Amino acid sequence: MGALCSAPAACQDSGMRCVAGAGLVVLVGCNQVFGIHKTEPYDAAPDVIADRTYVKLTSRVAGVLPSGAPDLEPVDLPIAPAPRVRYAALDQAWQDASYDPDGTVTVARELFAAQPDGGLVPWRFEYTLSDGVPHEVQWAPEDKHGQLAIPLFGRAVREVAPSSAGYDVAPIGVNPLQSPRVFTTGLWTEGIASNHNTASVTYSFGSAVSMSGPRGRPDPAQGDRAFVIDYGIDDPTACRFATGSAVLASAALEASGHSTPMATWDASKRAVSSANVAPAGHDITRFGAIASLGGAPVVGSFSFGYAASAVLAGLPGVPRSAQLPVSTVLPTPVMLTILQCPYKPLAMAYDQVAAAQPAALDPFSRIMHVQLYSTRTVDGVALVSGMESATLGATFTGFVPTFPAAIPVAVQLEAAGGGMTDLLGPSEGVAVGPPGRFTVHITPEAEAGVRADYYDVTLHRFDAGGLTTERIYTVISPEVVLDAASLAPAADYVLEIRSFRGHPNVRQGDFRQVEYPYGSAILFTRKFHTS
16 A cells, blocks of 8 residues: 555654664554554464454565565564554444454444445444544445555564764775765664765764654664765766765674674666656656646656565655655655756656665665655645655666656545535635535546556644644545534635555555555645635
8 A cells, every 4th residue: 555644754763663672662643643564373273263344554564584585474463562442334323342362353343234236335444543633534445355454664663762872984995975964774874974085984863854754772682774875966967976985794782882893885876767857758747747836846856776675565654864875855755865856847858867775775676765745835824736756776876756656636625515626626725614524526537558556635733834634544445534523613624635656456445555656646725725
């Protein structure tokens, strides 16, 4: 499944549920949900299973092997402490449910009753994690086939890193360093070397940014590796690229101070190439549906690197800050970036740059991430709409950008009495009447080769110069029922609609299978006002 995205920004440490004790950190949930790769057998006896009607909500963990290579067999883990879960028919009150130790949630049998045409009626499933934002899935899975999972790249159980830990590295044969960063894989982190000269790097692990889950203590015995990678800027393209690298002999951290692992510098480079998005090309024409809302001109980036996993969804990562090798706004893959180029409206290809590619990372899939976006400001709040994709490859050459997720081109808000309001019209602050039950109708572009497997529709309320996320809806069909209880009178709202391509079996309630290229389109509607 792609991202059941929770808010304008993707999950990061502060938005995740975790528990700590005895020096351990255990990830148990975050604001995003993703489909799982496979289903393990249930532990309960068959007759017990047959007597229950249920769906399942778990964490999905993709780690590495002791060799450091990616583990292609993700595992399901129950969320602990248990999330609050409820269910209801679309037109009925919520019913509290229990979250079982294996991640199953027993629901009413009548929700799975077949209709005369053989189909099932959509119903609502709600879960709430530690951020307090309700996630509502409107779906119609078959009994025991509905399954949602929260992704985690790396181990679920993580030892807390010592506060004074870090690395002092003097790679053999190092070239003069310009802008070195330190990465760990297995537990995926990235950070800036606070001090460096032509011969050595000093790095405090306290500055490491976790790409997925809470920051933990790297363990070489469990396959964690550490790298120093230096970066430079290519003048003709303005690309930031890896100029050299060194794999540390050990990623282990000492409790009493910095460790001093051995490393050998590798200044070799390999080619990276990708076609550009043509300035008058088809994808830019498609982007017009987003830019027509009055945002700034299209900007974006091309990023190339190593994917943490090829078996989980492609866009769950935290947008990267400008101080790191990649500056992005929309969610990203969990990846170690070796090359990042700004989108330029020029008829050029990104085929003029070679980058360092550590051989120790060869077991991981190569990945290209492209995001194009436009920003408009409403009441002092920046609303970012755009489209993006993640594409896997065996090498770093020959990538071709593609945006496979269908863009919403029309959004209508239907009141209970039948009145329709255009949420992509020319004006902000359109009046929709008093709070009540509304239905959002989404029309995706009718474009060959693109589709929307499902949608995340986030209801944001304008609040004191910012946005407060009230509720997140996930739907498979392009229609969302907004409960009257989610809206307040005399308030301003905006819908953030994200379509996802990369989950071909969601119409059967199965979010497990993931396919690439993986894509998403993000659209903020016009602001609307309740009376």
